[in-house]
Amino acid sequence: MHVAWRVFCLMGLLTCFVRRWFENQFGSPYKENHSSNDGSCLLFHSTGDVATENSVRIDPMSSAISVSNLHKTYDSGFEALKNINLDIHHGEIFALLGPNGAGKTTLISTICGIVNPTSGTILADGHDIQKEYRAARTKIGLVPQELTTDAFETVWNTVSFSRGLFGKPSKPSHVEKILKDLSLWDKKDNKIITLSGGMKRRVMIAKALSHEPEILFLDEPTAGVDVELRRDMWNVVRALRESGVTIILTTHYIEEAEQMADRIGVISKGEIILVEEKNELMRSLGKKQLRLHLQEEHSAVPDTLAKYGLELAASGSELIYSYDAHEDKTGIASLLKDLDKAGIGFNDIQTKQSSLEEIFVNLVRERK
């Protein structure tokens, strides 16, 4: 097999000449700016380095991914992305939320080069993903939503294959480290077809990490994954973030986004409707609720308390008051006084911040 490879390499020399002729005749399909180093056919991905000098960087310090005016209309006429503008900062965990069919996967696929954009530009670490696709893609690792693996290959081979495909020389120590981090080491010689779904998910993450990407896309990484694996996975994600990797994830487990993300983007019907620091978002959109456990059950809220917009819950034994915690007057003090006047007694008080999930549902509902 390796003898065949050597013979093939000799033919490769010939290929270099053919390629040069080919591209002189027809031009490069990606309009890649590499006429200057065409002769250095045997230098590994030198194209990217050359391209860096020629590229225009938009805010290079803060943007790992910069998407501007991105549109995508599929051949069927379906407009999946409408004028997307999005900047992902270096080293952050960015969570992209949105209902099914909102365009999350299309957006990720377009950035990673699997779907052609209709118009607009995307820069990955300052490199245009179309004109300098080599430099851009070398930096990106992708874990797609669906479990697609080479069923008959072993774990070790498939991860090593990915590393080679992304233009990196083989480095067994790195592959070993990834497999150990993802608890795959004892499965390294197993064929992928023999693994469970959760293990396959780990293999896909290992593949995405094989070439030491600086930007990692995780499309629904925890879909259909058990609790233990989810915890392992988030440990890996945290460790990656600490090593400086930028992480963009989509998830429909909103509590995960709430726990993990630095910033949240919400996409609905192909439009980014909101991008916000997670904490800021929780603060500005988060409503607080005050729950009062009443001493006696009430069938209706007394008219004297109508201005507070109270709700009765738990068959009349609880009174719920929603308020905005950021306003100067939350109305709590006067509510308590008025309750006293109305002769309604209570034996417990509870306050609760609305979760990201509630915020998200409200946002998407408002849009509809």
Add this chain to the structure above:
Amino acid sequence: MNLYAIRAIYLFEMHRTWRTIMQSIISPVISTSLYFVVFGSAIGGRIPEINGVSYGAFIVPGLVMLSLLTQSISNASFGIYFPKFTGTIYELLSAPVSYFEIVIAYVGAAASKSIILGVIILATAALFVPMRIEHPFVMVLFLVLTAVTFSLFGFIIGIWADGFEKLQLVPLMIVTPLTFLGGSFYSIDMLPPFWRTVTLFNPVVYLISGFRWSFYGLSDVHIGTSLAMTLVFLIVCILIVRWMFKTGYRLKS
């Protein structure tokens, strides 16, 4: 040039051959051996020599071509179709490789396999029938050129196909009949004049004729014509592949 990627894909594809050695190497060798037994020994003994070459030896180049064509097409088409089918193509599309590198790796691997196969079949043939190769250089040239051209053709089919049925359609419905009617088992001089003219529209005639010339110095059409026709087909395939990648045909939406 992302040589590491070409190497990775090439070795991956060659490894697939090793894994499926029964269907990739052994079964074509067995079926070709059967042809030798049936046509070369059993029936061939009753057929007179063709231009001084025994019938058994006469069919060797045609049989090698038959395997070379079908195996190049099936190897290359399956190699690119399977990732499309399973979805692992996402990785190829998101990797820093140019379409040129993808083609080199997949087509190179498929062509390597069929060349190895062709050599094995030739060696097997030598066990059954006395053979001579008058123009070894031209023989190798035809072997390589045909393997590369038809691997490219297979690659195109693999991208075009959106189901296993289509994957089988072209090899079964077009390539096999063309090969059988392309003079694998006879010299087209044996045909009535009308059918001889019709046969000249079959591209496989030129391959087999040229290949046979390299063995025995016998050919139905001039060796230069054979070579030119093969190159024309190669260039057509290159242009189609180039168009496919440029437009993302059946690969990217």
